Amino acid sequence: MTRLSEALAGKEFVITAELSPRKGTLVTNFIKTVHALQGKVHAINITDNQRAIMRMSSLAASYLVLREGMEPIYQITCRDRNRLAIQSDLIGASALGIKNVLALTGDHPSVGDSPEAKPVFDLDATTLLHTITRLNAGSDLDGHPLKGATDLFPGAALTPQTEPLEPVLLTMERKISAGARFFQTQPVFDMDAFRSFATLTGRFGTPVIVGILLLHSAQQAQDLNAGVPGIKIPDVMIRRLGEAADPRREGIDIAAELIRSARNIAQGVHIMTVGQEKDLPVLLERISG
Amino acid sequence: MIVTEQKPDREVLEAVQKYRRVFIIGCGSCATASRTGGEEECRSWTEKLRENGKEPSGYSIPQETCHVLLMKSTIRQSAEASSSDAFLVLACGAGVQAVSAASDRPVVAGLNSMFLGTTERVGEFLKYCSLCGNCVLSRTAGICPVTRCPKGLLNGPCGGMVDGRCEVDRTAACVWVAIYDRLKARGDQGKLAQMNAPKPYVSARQRKVEPVNISRKSAGRNAR
Ligand code: SF4
Numbered sequence: 001m002t003r004l005s006e007a008l009a010g011k012e013f014v015i016t017a018e019l020s021p022r023k024g025t026l027v028t029n030f031i032k033t034v035h036a037l038q039g040k041v042h043a044i045n046i047t048d049n050q051r052a053i054m055r056m057s058s059l060a061a062s063y064l065v066l067r068e069g070m071e072p073i074y075q076i077t078c079r080d081r082n083r084l085a086i087q088s089d090l091i092g093a094s095a096l097g098i099k100n101v102l103a104l105t106g107d108h109p110s111v112g113d114s115p116e117a118k119p120v121f122d123l124d125a126t127t128l129l130h131t132i133t134r135l136n137a138g139s140d141l142d143g144h145p146l147k148g149a150t151d152l153f154p155g156a157a158l159t160p161q162t163e164p165l166e167p168v169l170l171t172m173e174r175k176i177s178a179g180a181r182f183f184q185t186q187p188v189f190d191m192d193a194f195r196s197f198a199t200l201t202g203r204f205g206t207p208v209i210v211g212i213l214l215l216h217s218a219q220q221a222q223d224l225n226a227g228v229p230g231i232k233i234p235d236v237m238i239r240r241l242g243e244a245a246d247p248r249r250e251g252i253d254i255a256a257e258l259i260r261s262a263r264n265i266a267q268g269v270h271i272m273t274v275g276q277e278k279d280l281p282v283l284l285e286r287i288s289g
Numbered sequence: 290m291i292v293t294e295q296k297p298d299r300e301v302l303e304a305v306q307k308y309r310r311v312f313i314i315g316c317g318s319c320a321t322a323s324r325t326g327g328e329e330e331c332r333s334w335t336e337k338l339r340e341n342g343k344e345p346s347g348y349s350i351p352q353e354t355c356h357v358l359l360m361k362s363t364i365r366q367s368a369e370a371s372s373s374d375a376f377l378v379l380a381c382g383a384g385v386q387a388v389s390a391a392s393d394r395p396v397v398a399g400l401n402s403m404f405l406g407t408t409e410r411v412g413e414f415l416k417y418c419s420l421c422g423n424c425v426l427s428r429t430a431g432i433c434p435v436t437r438c439p440k441g442l443l444n445g446p447c448g449g450m451v452d453g454r455c456e457v458d459r460t461a462a463c464v465w466v467a468i469y470d471r472l473k474a475r476g477d478q479g480k481l482a483q484m485n486a487p488k489p490y491v492s493a494r495q496r497k498v499e500p501v502n503i504s505r506k507s508a509g510r511n512a513r
């Protein structure tokens with residue numbers, strides 16, 4: 001049992017935050033942020049070469065989180081490793097005490113900082129979940145027995161704001177059959193729209209943790225809208241950020257409002273930032289009050 | 290049809306640098322249709338080699354360059370080919386290797402082999418198959434995700450799909466949405482909720498299809 005799995009089982013409102021490992025071995029600030037999150041979140045997601053940008057391995061960074069006494073959600077993608085590497089990393093994670101895993105397909109290398117890399121995708125998010133289920137049951141993907149099964153708590157990602165929606169829901173169903181025990185969504189900015197999405201996913205009974213992205217300026221919001229597919233920040237929010245005397249504060253206000261309205265729709269919130277990790281504790285302080 | 294593209298001139302010229310007499314071998318099948326290894330390209334390379342101080346000794350466009358025995362006889366029967374220092378082959382990788390197997394002289398590949406193309410109209414090819422050795426088309430509504438999804442996913446769409454478009458190329462449709470649309474038109478979209486197991490790469494190890502397979506097949510046909 002992990003803190004996360006217990007909280008979800010106990011229908012607690014779960015708070016997770018996302019941290020990216022550094023590109024390099026200097027981890028002082030990373031550890032500082034981990035400390036600042038202590039007691040404020042149930043678990044910290046550690047991204048795996050997010051947006052195909054090469055960084056420290058998510059397994060190593062997850063261990064750093066664990067060593068500081070916090071619970072990581074170890075994100076693992078299928079972009080960079082084949083089934084041998086993925087299984088051995090998962091066994092290693094479990095042996096180190098890293099139990100929460102977010103199984104992702106992963107962004108294509110062409111969107112990142114090593115665009116000439118060979119894309120692996122030997123597995124995909126679904127077959128990765130299936131692999132975790134196998135390892136937890138004591139055998140590898142090919143049916144060979146393990147000396148000691150893993151004890152992993154697998155989750156998956158969900159894209160709520162897209163069209164057509166039906167394949168997204170079918171994918172969700174498939175991921176649940178393969179072993180997903182919880183979902184974390186990509187950033188949502190329209191909680192009313194999310195409410196109707198949640199009525200569609202409610203029938204599966206698998207907890208959904210809704211993604212919240214902390215914004216800090218109108219310019220950033222516009223850049224995200226233009227540059228990051230799937231992000232749809234409404235004009236009213238951009239206007240609020242633009243007119244605010246202190247846009248960073250305004251961003252925190254907006255996120256706090258979204259989190260408040262998420263309380264009776266989702267099983268929790270997953271807070272992400274774009275390089276504004278130092279504002280995370282301020283936001284968390286705010287919503288705990 | 291094997292779709293090929295011309296390598297950059299500089300890369301080819303660098304590869305032929307050491308050789309003086311170069312014989313060009315095109316291909317009468319795919320590379321001619323691809324407009325990369327036909328009459329015109331063989332002539333144009335003859336010119337380019339000459340301009341770069343080489344002695345092009347001639348060219349030949351066999352019907353099927355990917356045929357070792359045919360390459361052996363092509364080379365044997367041509368005095369120019371037999372006396373050249375190297376071959377510049379304007380054919381797919383299978384063709385280049387047939388020439389390489391047929392002669393002990395060096396070969397230079399003039400083309401990049403791209404994919405197995407479906408012809409849309411003359412000269413226009415769609416990248417629809419990458420000869421993966423384990424065809425999944427019966428499970429994916431006749432649309433190949435191995436080739437047409439940039440991640441080759443057997444279980445899609447991925448989280449990068451936005452409004453039906455693909456993460457890697459926003460102007461292109463997500464192939465898993467295309468598969469979904471097809472299935473839905475048949476009321477069969479529930480298939481997407483079932484997992485396709487990880488792909489076996491066993492056939493990728495296979496090095497040769499033995500002639501016995503062919504004779505066994507025709508024997509079976511005769512028996513019936
Ligand atoms: S699955 Fe795709 S790549 Fe593989 S053989 Fe079939 S069409 Fe070709």
Ligand code: SF4
Binds near residue numbers: 446456
């Ligand atoms: S968006 Fe669709 S086609 Fe593009 S990588 Fe994802 S699943 Fe493949």
